[in-house]
Amino acid sequence: MAESGHGKVVKLPDRDPKPAFSKEDLVFASEEKKRIAGFVEEYEKPDGAIMKALWLAQEKFGFLHPDVIQLVADEVGIPYAQAYGVATFYTQYYKNKTGKYVLDVCTCFSCQVCGGYDILHYLEEKLEIHKGETTDDGLFTIQEVECLGACGSAPMLQVTNGPYVHHLTREKVDALVDALQNGQMPSFTSITLPQDEDEMGGNRRTDVDKTEAYRTPPVAETVE
Numbered sequence: 430m431a432e433s434g435h436g437k438v439v440k441l442p443d444r445d446p447k448p449a450f451s452k453e454d455l456v457f458a459s460e461e462k463k464r465i466a467g468f469v470e471e472y473e474k475p476d477g478a479i480m481k482a483l484w485l486a487q488e489k490f491g492f493l494h495p496d497v498i499q500l501v502a503d504e505v506g507i508p509y510a511q512a513y514g515v516a517t518f519y520t521q522y523y524k525n526k527t528g529k530y531v532l533d534v535c536t537c538f539s540c541q542v543c544g545g546y547d548i549l550h551y552l553e554e555k556l557e558i559h560k561g562e563t564t565d566d567g568l569f570t571i572q573e574v575e576c577l578g579a580c581g582s583a584p585m586l587q588v589t590n591g592p593y594v595h596h597l598t599r600e601k602v603d604a605l606v607d608a609l610q611n612g613q614m615p616s617f618t619s620i621t622l623p624q625d626e627d628e629m630g631g632n633r634r635t636d637v638d639k640t641e642a643y644r645t646p647p648v649a650e651t652v653e
């Protein structure tokens with residue numbers, strides 16, 4: 430609990446009082462402990478291993494509940510606050526239970542001027558949830574995220590820390606949601622940025638109208 434300059438007590442983020450895992454489940458297997466020890470050995474100081482150890486924990490437990498962060502911190506040998514700081518800095522680490530598919534919609538600068546918020550709001554309306562929420566069927570969670578390094582194919586989103594969907598349109602969002610509901614990844618997802626004009630389907634700077642992928646015009650108004 431911290432105190433502000435005016436003597437008012439400011440509540441710090443709570444550790445979730447409800448345990449999400451039983452004591453028996455909240456452990457690393459010996460193989461996982463070995464892997465974390467290996468991460469620690471790779472770095473000069475134990476805190477260098479925290480990102481890999483958190484990732485391993487997320488893959489095992491599904492999300493980083495405070496008790497899981499504590500478990501990782503203890504295993505790596507660093508304070509809870511340090512592990513918590515890393516886990517909460519990156520949207521790729523899930524702090525709450527998520528749906529099967531996490532749709533990370535980028536609204537950082539390039540995506541924003543190319544309609545990132547239109548896509549986010551369309552997805553929210555379509556799935557009838559707000560960002561940060563999960564659909565009742567447990568299938569989708571929406572997150573609003575910062576730049577994912579694919580500004581050249583904005584607006585874009587990422588599916589569960591995996592495939593990217595570039596040059597988003599409402600039609601592509603519809604097709605993506607349909608495909609994921611059927612447990613498939615549509616053909617227009619990719620795990621890398623297109624590296625050449627063939628992959629882009631043409632020269633997107635001069636042949637925009639011939640390029641199926643590039644249909645979302647920037648929404649920013651030109652200031653005369």
Ligand code: FES
Nearest residue numbers: 535540576579580
């Ligand atoms: S601004 Fe969206 S990927 Fe960079």
